[in-house]
Amino acid sequence: MPELPEVETIARGLDKRVRGDVIDSVWLGSHREPLKSPAQEIASTLTRTRINQVRRVGKHIVFDLQPTRSRNGKSSRQWIVHLGMTGKMLVASPKDEVAKHTHAIVSLASGRELRFVDPRRFGRLSIISEQSFTGPGTEPLTVSVADFAKLFHGRKTPIKAALLNQKLLHGVGNIYADESLFRAGIRPRRQAGRLKRAELDRLHAALQEVLHEAIRTGGSSVSDYVDAEGRQGFFQLQHNVYLRTGLPCLVCETPIKRMVLGGRGTHFCPKCQK
Numbered sequence: 001m002p003e004l005p006e007v008e009t010i011a012r013g014l015d016k017r018v019r020g021d022v023i024d025s026v027w028l029g030s031h032r033e034p035l036k037s038p039a040q041e042i043a044s045t046l047t048r049t050r051i052n053q054v055r056r057v058g059k060h061i062v063f064d065l066q067p068t069r070s071r072n073g074k075s076s077r078q079w080i081v082h083l084g085m086t087g088k089m090l091v092a093s094p095k096d097e098v099a100k101h102t103h104a105i106v107s108l109a110s111g112r113e114l115r116f117v118d119p120r121r122f123g124r125l126s127i128i129s130e131q132s133f134t135g136p137g138t139e140p141l142t143v144s145v146a147d148f149a150k151l152f153h154g155r156k157t158p159i160k161a162a163l164l165n166q167k168l169l170h171g172v173g174n175i176y177a178d179e180s181l182f183r184a185g186i187r188p189r190r191q192a193g194r195l196k197r198a199e200l201d202r203l204h205a206a207l208q209e210v211l212h213e214a215i216r217t218g219g220s221s222v223s224d225y226v227d228a229e230g231r232q233g234f235f236q237l238q239h240n241v242y243l244r245t246g247l248p249c250l251v252c253e254t255p256i257k258r259m260v261l262g263g264r265g266t267h268f269c270p271k272c273q274k
Helices: 004-018 039-046 145-151 159-164 174-184 197-216
Strands: 023-028 049-057 060-067 077-082 088-092 102-108 113-117 124-128 257-261 264-268
Touching (some): 004 049, 004 060, 004 088, 023 039, 039 077, 039 124, 159 174, 174 197
Antiparallel strands (some): 023 102, 049 060, 060 077, 077 124, 088 113, 102 113, 257 264
């Protein structure tokens, strides 16, 4: 599933390419699963609106829309895209072949198209009309170290599970939780509420460092992820533990171990992480 760095990369690419463009028309496929809002509402809301900005909130892509003059008097809207496990949001030419599992095609006044492709149909498309979409939890890239520490106070769950709790920190997923815990030297199974303040300070710094590095390298392409132009990311080349089970730790050469924690595959170094 695309995590914060991948979604941030896609959102930045979309913002660069389609900001200011106007949506002329919308085609939606016949499958119901990707549509969190009714198809008619999505199509009617998007048509004849200008894309003011594309940004990320948690693991969601948010299109800030402004009605054109022909729809004067109607309030601004937001188009929310969640990529699910295999979703892609691509900028294409109408001449490009339409990929299998394309569930939405948004035609733009510039002559280009926005296409939502999702083979497994876990992604979701929705419209927000009455309030600004804020996401379920705290933004990990901007949370202060003090507020970060407060999130885990008194929590009995393993720190890995707490990092994945979207109501605490939205956007952090399996890859970056594993990599951040490794850099902070903390075992994934440690109880979140019992971590010392110095350990939480290290984890806060490690998490933000890992996320920023991943954004700079375009995210991690370990499965289906590509950016808005169909390009893969490169952060997987910098993974220290994720999917490196049995390989020597890059720091101490101890074999990397894998366990299942909260239903998620979890990778760690038994020597570097305490």
